[in-house]
Amino acid sequence: MIYAIRTLVGQEKNVARVIARNVKNSGIGVSSILVPESLRGYILVESSTNLDMQNPVFKVPHMKGSIEGEIPYTEIKNFLNPEPILSSIQKGSIVELISGPFKGEKAKVVRIDESKEDVVLELIEAAVPIPVTVKGDQIRLIQKEAD
């Protein structure tokens, strides 16, 4: 059974570490704690028993409470095998840069290096097309294929 616990955004790993340490000493049925990158402010706790939030194990700084009910295992499967970022991007796609010096600029994908997860882009609004190489996690797909 999987339960969700709300935490302060940015403190997910710390909360998970403290709960894991407490659990080891107390012997309650928690078997793993998952902190998916895409789910900010939540951690997922796998437990063989119902989570008793009154238990001192869960009295942890930066924790904001729990979500009632269980989460089916099939729903968290996507978090376990994060899809490679570049799989949905192809040559000619229009993307937006989401970090770095060109943040907010739109660009067209010129080349993809899948092994390094690098993407070579050409900024659309630049007067002279200059190839820019960025990491795959610095871009967001806007349009799959340019017209």
Added chain:
Amino acid sequence: MVTKACTRCHRIVEGDLCEVCNLATSKNWSGFLIIVDPEKSHIARDLKIQEAGEYALRVR
């Protein structure tokens, strides 16, 4: 301190080498998983993790 993850077993370590696989580790990882009880955990079974510890979900 920078934590790194082994590129093969995804275990989170602090040094430049994974103590188990003896392979180089990577700073570039995401997703975080703590296995407390690998025998009872469904997640550990799915990811074929047999030892308790901290793991990354994605390492490159």
